[in-house]
Amino acid sequence: MATAASAPALATTSKISLREDLTCAICCDLFREPVMLACMHHFCKPCISRYWRGFQGPVSCPQCRKEFSTKEFQTNYLVAAMVEKVRVTTSDSYLKNLEKQLRDTLESHRLRKEDFMNSVRRDKDKMDAIKRAGADLQARVKGEFQALHQILQNEETCMLEQLRREQEEELEKVQRHLEAVKLAVRELEDNMRALKQASANTESVVLTELPQLRQCVQVDTAPEFDINTFSNKYMAPLQYITWRKMFKSLKPGPSPLTFDVDTAHVSIYVSRDKTAAAECDVVVPHTDHSKRFLQCVNILAAQGFQSGQHYWEVEVTSKPKWDLGVASESVDRRARIKLSPESGYWTLRMRNGSECSAGTQPWTRLQLSSSLQRVGVFLDCEERRVSFYNADDMSLIYSFTNGPRGKVFPFFSPCINDGRQKPQPIKLLHYPPVALLG
Template identity: 45%
Template structure:
């Protein structure tokens, strides 16, 4: 009876000490101060402090003479321990509640992790879908480009095959003509041989008769036999049409089948800034310190030394080349017809300009906003500009070796004109810009002589 009362008193103190702290305070009160874990086989000392039976026994076993409470240091004359079943029950309930709380906590953490992982999975799936769509698009674009490349080469192959067949047929006809002339000559020579053989036989007969009689008429036999034969036939087929610079000749003839072939553009003098001087053939433009006597027009550039090409394009593929020489600054490209030619604007796609720009003699820039520096290793002497309106493509090339420099891709919905700017001279940028004429070519059907 005394033990039960003491045990109840000990539990009351535990609960009273944990009342203010809730579940966490009770768990602290039911924790063994030796092992710092919830009490296992809880026992109560005479000072009403509780410990795990294995913990307190192990402590006292090391020094039986100094058995005391680890918390209050109260010494005991005997080491009798009393099991506290009430505390054991409370510990069991707290342990169960802790496990439940732990389960809730772990469940929340796992739920958060699951949501995070699902979000990551959705992001990965979205990226995979995006990449798969890109693969489909790349395959489609690749197939279209393969078709276009094959089509372009097939056109050249078709032209070359046709031209080859024409040339081979011409060679065959020339060979047949020579053979026929040789056969006619052989037939004539064969007839002459027969006639000569007959004359030789007659002459031999006459000689035999001459030995018997000198009265035989020999005047006709002494005359030279006249034989009609074909003139000497030349058998040399190695004429210039077959042995000349055949590849170069074919290339000049093949030029007419190119699409697009280099266009012969001219500068539009009605759009040229007053400080620009355009040559009579409209293929050369340079800056002048003095303004030209030109009329005012909304079509004319008034702020910068710009000029447009005379030819505008609304469809198709077009290519032209500009000789830039050793100029240290220039802007080249295309512009929309609707650009404001009286205002000072940035040369960028948003303003209707798609340009390649040179600054400081060796700095090449894409005319974007902001500018983008381009890694150009070899300084071009000529710039090639390619315009494909249906594809929304403007590309720039080093026309010396046809290496690619820059490409813009944007829908082109209105008339597009070639654009040129000499940029201000400043004493060091005085060279002119030249529009390269198409190479001199041969008509595709002109015979090779």
């Protein structure tokens, strides 16, 4: 079977054989006006006419020498068409054009192959990147859970050690009382033996006094042991207690933020404990301060961050309109500026109760799987990442990877109310609400 490489050679050989079949035996060139004799041999019409010109009687075929009584031949149009096709396909211009087509087709295939090879390399690079990222993320996940395991292990060890000590203390109390009682029993038994012996001797000897007896040991009252008191702390909801304690060890743990009243726009009311902020119709009397927002209904948290990882949660409940995120310390607080990373803001916004967008320019519209009641904000200063989560199921809403440099503050805007319903506050959530000791 011929290979792809030998196909052109076979085609060339076929053309050479065909050219030979279509060559006049008289002029040794391709037929010109091919005619066929009765013997079926072909010649150029001019060639055979010239060949027969000197014959006066019968003529013969120049090839097979067969004689014919008359000079008769028949034009062969099929052979003429074949000759013309061979003449065209073997011409220099045709061959040059064919060679050019071959070169162009070959180059096209080469370029296409190069594109495919580049695509293969890119896909392999992507696979390597995915594997590296997966390995890094696996290490990160294992590290995070290892830290949680360690916290639980430490809590378990501490509680078991406390239980062991308390058990030993109770056992020691009872053991001391038991030893005292046993000693008292032995002394009483010794006295009883002495008394029995004295009683037996009265039959032969007049007893004038009691025998010498040991002084009885004073035994304290048996220590009280209340099984309920001993067990109650270990029969408590240990998982919940430990979960509460874990918050003190989480890194990052939920940051207990409070609002900075000195930054609040005059249309923002802040609760006494500084954990709730709402837009109001009347101007709230605030002292003049250089940190205050003058044009936009904004407010910052009192706590700022410039290193490490930090997480906090904000309750937005049914508010139809709000903005929240982080803002650089250096943002212009006197002018009305669009919220975008270029202006020093990395935010999430809500409009009309369901239209959620990321604070890019232009805004990036986001699709939510459920309504937002609580929003979690995660700030990684070293990685320059600001991420927003649905705090009810911790599903990622959006993440900025070109986060801030330098010091930033948690940012909030309750926005201007449309007046159709009572303004709802933005609330800062604290977990756990009460710090546990121990």
